[in-house]
Amino acid sequence: MKHLSAAQRLWFYRGLTLLVTAILAHLLTIWAVPRLIMQVVLQGPMAQTLNMHNRAAFPPPVTAQSRAIVMPSPDLLYSVCVFDLSEGAVRVRAAPQLPNYWSIALYSANSDNFFVRNDRQAAGKPVDLWLVPSSGAPAQDRVPAGAEVVVSPSKTGFLLMRVLASDYQADQMMLEAARRTLRCEAARGP
Amino acid sequence: MSASRSATGKRWLIGALLYLSAVAVGVGSALLVLKKAPWLNPSAQVGAWRVNLHAGSVDADMYTRASVAVNGLLALGREETMYFIAAQDDSGHALRSNCNYRVKGSAPAARWWSITAYADDMFLFDAPNGHYSLNGDIAKRSAEGSFDFTTGPTEQPGSYWLPTPGKRGMVLTLRLYNPEPALQAAPQSLHAPQIERIGECL
Numbered sequence: 568m569k570h571l572s573a574a575q576r577l578w579f580y581r582g583l584t585l586l587v588t589a590i591l592a593h594l595l596t597i598w599a600v601p602r603l604i605m606q607v608v609l610q611g612p613m614a615q616t617l618n619m620h621n622r623a624a625f626p627p628p629v630t631a632q633s634r635a636i637v638m639p640s641p642d643l644l645y646s647v648c649v650f651d652l653s654e655g656a657v658r659v660r661a662a663p664q665l666p667n668y669w670s671i672a673l674y675s676a677n678s679d680n681f682f683v684r685n686d687r688q689a690a691g692k693p694v695d696l697w698l699v700p701s702s703g704a705p706a707q708d709r710v711p712a713g714a715e716v717v718v719s720p721s722k723t724g725f726l727l728m729r730v731l732a733s734d735y736q737a738d739q740m741m742l743e744a745a746r747r748t749l750r751c752e753a754a755r756g757p
Numbered sequence: 758m759s760a761s762r763s764a765t766g767k768r769w770l771i772g773a774l775l776y777l778s779a780v781a782v783g784v785g786s787a788l789l790v791l792k793k794a795p796w797l798n799p800s801a802q803v804g805a806w807r808v809n810l811h812a813g814s815v816d817a818d819m820y821t822r823a824s825v826a827v828n829g830l831l832a833l834g835r836e837e838t839m840y841f842i843a844a845q846d847d848s849g850h851a852l853r854s855n856c857n858y859r860v861k862g863s864a865p866a867a868r869w870w871s872i873t874a875y876a877d878d879m880f881l882f883d884a885p886n887g888h889y890s891l892n893g894d895i896a897k898r899s900a901e902g903s904f905d906f907t908t909g910p911t912e913q914p915g916s917y918w919l920p921t922p923g924k925r926g927m928v929l930t931l932r933l934y935n936p937e938p939a940l941q942a943a944p945q946s947l948h949a950p951q952i953e954r955i956g957e958c959l
Contacts, residue, residue: 581772581775585775585776585778585779586779588776588779588780588783589779589780589782589783589786590783591783592779592780592781592782592783592784592787593782593783593784593786593787594783594787594819595783596783596784596787596788597787597790597791597819597820597823598819598823600787600788600791600823600826600827601822601823601825601826604826604827604830605826605830608830629881629889630881630889631880631881631882631883631884631889633880633881634880636830636831637827637828637829637830637878637879637880638828638829638830638875638879638880638930639880639881640871640873640890640932641873641881641889641890642871642873642890642892667869668868668869668934668935670833670837672831672833672837674831677822678822678825678826678830678831679813679814679815679817679822680813680814680815680831680832680833680834680837681815683833683834683837685837685935687935720815725831727831731869731934733892733894733895734894734895
């Protein structure tokens with residue numbers, strides 16, 4: 568640096584600042600992408616169309632026309648809910664009686680899967696979860712004693728129920744009845 | 758005075774343009790990296806198949822989280838589901854929807870499995886026969902227990918066919934639901950399905 572002229576030093580620092588700016592923009596984009604995509608899922612056209620704010624919704628089986636969420640599985644029947652804990656706990660219930668795989672997965676606002684319960688874990692018992700925000704004490708959210716509490720890392724997030732549907736046409740009545748046991752609603756207290 | 762003010766303004770303008778370019782390079786490189794790599798930072802590669810054991814997990818690094826959000830949003834953690842993705846055939850050539858492939862393998866160590874063909878936008882192909890995937894319930898097994906199917910623009914006689922119309926990139930996704938703990942611990946122990954190109958591409 569000693570041998571550089573003042574003008575050369577100026578350009579060196581300018582170049583360095585530009586490089587740091589590009590790296591920061593790159594990292595910020597990588598950080599922001601999952602959060603922005605989840606915002607589209609939580610508040611975008613699909614959420615509006617299905618009216619799934621603290622309410623379970625039941626989209627039709629996946630086809631080539633299903634373009635709301637990337638990499639949909641054509642072998643699964645999906646049910647969905649956007650949970651919003653800003654007003655308190657959300658209660659999630661389901662009692663699908665099915666011989667094959669099903670699961671209820673919860674995703675935080677940064678897209679992480681922070682909870683899952685499948686049919687083997689449920690062992691034939693109904694699912695009954697009280698979803699609370701990490702910043703709120705369960706008592707404040709009117710969670711009854713003994714209830715199964717799940718703490719969400721974010722105030723809003725996404726619930727995705729998967730039901731294995733290898734042959735939807737043949738099993739339609741059984742599968743639809745099973746998945747429509749899903750409830751996802753703001754808790755009213757004990 | 759006026760010439761000096763004009764020179765200062767020009768310097769500010771050039772500076773602003775340079776910084777905007779730097780931001781554009783940073784944002785563009787991030788989006789390019791995410792779009793070009795279906796799974797970043799793979800934990801293991803078996804044959805043509807790559808898996809990231811942190812997909813969907815709260816332990817995911819920021820590149821994995823972003824890559825999964827772009828290419829496979831709402832993935833499950835590996836105890837629930839492992840996702841192996843192939844973007845190449847066994848010869849190392851990128852999968853193309855205008856080429857025919859035979860995929861052959863044996864049932865993986867998992868409760869349930871499926872293999873699905875996706876276009877390079879990670880959505881399903883518009884398959885006229887409604888075959889988007891092959892799964893463990895419908896796959897016909899040989900006497901040795903192996904299964905096979907074909908993908909591509911033309912149906913191969915006697916095979917289960919996943920049509921891939923158009924002329925674009927594609928990937929195959931192998932989903933393993935409730936994989937055995939040994940496979941979760943050592944994903945390279947998977948007997949990876951083979952992907953062989955059949956003939957010339959259209």
